[in-house]
Amino acid sequence: MKTNLLAIALVMSSLYFGQDSLKIKSALVTVNPQNKNLRNTNGLNVGVLDDYQKQRINGLNLQANPISLIYPLIPKALPVPSKETSTVTVSGLHLSTGGMVDGEKLNGLGISIYHHCRITNGVSVNFYNNTSGILNGIHISGFVNNSLKGNGLNMAFLGNYSDDFKGVQVAIFNQSEKMKGMQIGLVNKSKKMKGLQIGLWNENEKRKLPIINWNFKSKKEKL
Incomplete structure (x- = not known):
């Protein structure tokens, strides 16, 4: 009898700590930079700078990023983030006064100054450029769109560049x-x-x- 009670207590204890762990790993509202234990967002995230961990944001991501002021001065074009260096995945609406430089994935709508992401699905509007490994959907940039592989519609004032593209490219x-x-x-x-x-x-x-x-x-x- 004691053995059964002990086993039940251990199971209940593991469930309790498991639920508590889930609460720590996700929240309705989060702020970046954030506690390392608080990774995922199901609702609203407000961020300062492009300071993300390997986290998921489902909902609305608002980012204030002053790097946009010096972005045109960067002497070398930023590459597509690698699997190892990419960080955040946003599914929903991403609004930024700057943008991502190490995004893992954007699913939904993104409006920013610049955008560097491993995979971008949906719609993006960027003042400068969109640089994505995989670029699917409708993407409009003031300067250029760059992709290794793309599907859909790419529109830019200066240029569209892709290794493998299926769809329509419109630019100078x-x-x-x-x-x-x-x-x-x-x-x-x-x-x-x-x-x-x-x-x-x-x-x-x-x-x-x-x-x-x-x-x-x-x-x-x-x-």
């Missing part, structure tokens, strides 16, 4: 290693193209032409 200069869809700009370049290019000058593996260029491969060929 569009460049992709592998493209399936449409490029619209003053200059469009793609090493492997399946689709249409409209611009002052267009280049793909088949030909170089002004105004309009195309390459529609057969179904047997893989882009």
